[in-house]
Amino acid sequence: MLDCKKATALMSRGLDGKLTLWQKAGLRLHLMACDGCTHFNRQVRFLRTALRRLPEQEQNHSSGENQP
Amino acid sequence: MEHDLAALRSDLLKFARLQLRDEALAEDAVQETLAAALSGLSRFKERAQMKTWVIAILKNKIVDILRDRARNPQAFAAVEEIPEDAYDDLFDERGHWREEASPTAWGNPEASLKNRQFWEVLEICLTRLPEKTARVFLMREVLGLETEEICKELALSSTNCMVVLHRARMGLRLCLDDRWFHGETRNA
Numbered sequence: 001m002l003d004c005k006k007a008t009a010l011m012s013r014g015l016d017g018k019l020t021l022w023q024k025a026g027l028r029l030h031l032m033a034c035d036g037c038t039h040f041n042r043q044v045r046f047l048r049t050a051l052r053r054l055p056e057q058e059q060n061h062s063s064g065e066n067q068p
Numbered sequence: 069m070e071h072d073l074a075a076l077r078s079d080l081l082k083f084a085r086l087q088l089r090d091e092a093l094a095e096d097a098v099q100e101t102l103a104a105a106l107s108g109l110s111r112f113k114e115r116a117q118m119k120t121w122v123i124a125i126l127k128n129k130i131v132d133i134l135r136d137r138a139r140n141p142q143a144f145a146a147v148e149e150i151p152e153d154a155y156d157d158l159f160d161e162r163g164h165w166r167e168e169a170s171p172t173a174w175g176n177p178e179a180s181l182k183n184r185q186f187w188e189v190l191e192i193c194l195t196r197l198p199e200k201t202a203r204v205f206l207m208r209e210v211l212g213l214e215t216e217e218i219c220k221e222l223a224l225s226s227t228n229c230m231v232v233l234h235r236a237r238m239g240l241r242l243c244l245d246d247r248w249f250h251g252e253t254r255n256a
Contacts, residue, residue, distance in 0.1 A: 003162060003164055004163055004164045004165045005158075005159045005163040009234055012230065013230055013234070015233075015237075016215040016229075017215050017216075017226070034165075036170035036171050037165075039170075039171035039172060039173055040171045042177075043171060043241050044237050044241060046174065046177045046178070047209070047237065047244075048209055050177075050180075050190060051190075051206075051210050052209065052212065053181065054190070054210050055123045055126070056119070056120070056123065057079070057187050
């Protein structure tokens with residue numbers, strides 16, 4: 001059975017490459033029983049969504065740099 | 069449209085700085101991007117379209133710069149930047165989340181994407197990641213390069229590469245949790 005520490009590493013790995021069927025199955029089982037890891041999973045996926053949008057952000061701070 | 073391009077400059081610069089962590093290189097990348105963009109500007113009628121296109125040019129420039137840099141043999145010791153045991157405290161001896169460290173819900177995090185303050189906090193958190201770690205992580209998450217490609221460029225083994233990405237994620241998650249989702253800024 002996976003522990004949370006290994007499960008978090010696997011979730012990350014799943015975002016950066018492919019998991020084997022066994023890894024996927026193990027992770028799914030773990031997530032069914034673990035709230036902390038379920039939140040972690042959503043959160044790292046959210047990080048991806050946010051970071052993909054980072055370049056599009058307009059950050060016109062009132063104190064922002066002006067054109068030289 | 070040229071005015072719009074000029075207005076984009078500070079956003080571009082901010083992005084380039086975050087990615088390159090080098091003022092001079094960031095300036096150069098943005099300067100070249102703007103020069104390249106000027107020549108193709110007439111093709112665009114919509115500002116949003118133009119912006120997407122300019123950002124794509126900048127991303128490519130940044131990837132080129134990072135590639136050049138990766139050829140420098142001492143460039144990469146990202147694996148050691150965040151030590152292996154850095155996040156051990158979050159787990160007990162059986163590898164389960166400690167009660168106080170176990171992730172709790174972020175509510176509806178998508179709503180934060182519309183909040184300007186959120187982006188500021190995110191940027192602060194990214195800046196707090198160690199430099200090389202951040203670069204690998206941003207290549208993956210912001211520039212959207214494939215893991216394989218990043219590892220190859222940086223001459224990291226794929227295991228090391230994934231370890232760096234995982235530690236970066238752990239760090240960033242904790243920082244946002246602390247400073248935004250369960251922090252005080254949110255209610256400020």
